[in-house]
Ligand SMILES: [Zn+2]
């Protein structure tokens with residue numbers, strides 16, 4: 893799925909959700925976006941196309957990547 897397709901699909905899902913205004917509130921820029929933890933901005937901005945990128949607990953996809961990086965760093969440090 894391309895990022896564009898993901899955004900389109902998400903928009904369709906959100907329109908069907910409890911808040912039909914949700915999609916319309918997205919300004920396309922997280923700086924000005926009216927949606928808390930906007931999933932549309934999340935998919936667009938996350939390097940892993942994760943809708944929860946702006947989740948208050950942090951992005952699960954970016955979190956895993958960061959953990960792997962930390963483990964690699966640790967591994968390198970031990971090798972040297
Ligand atoms: Zn947004």
Ligand SMILES: [Zn+2]
Nearest residue numbers: 938945951954
């Ligand atoms: Zn992310």
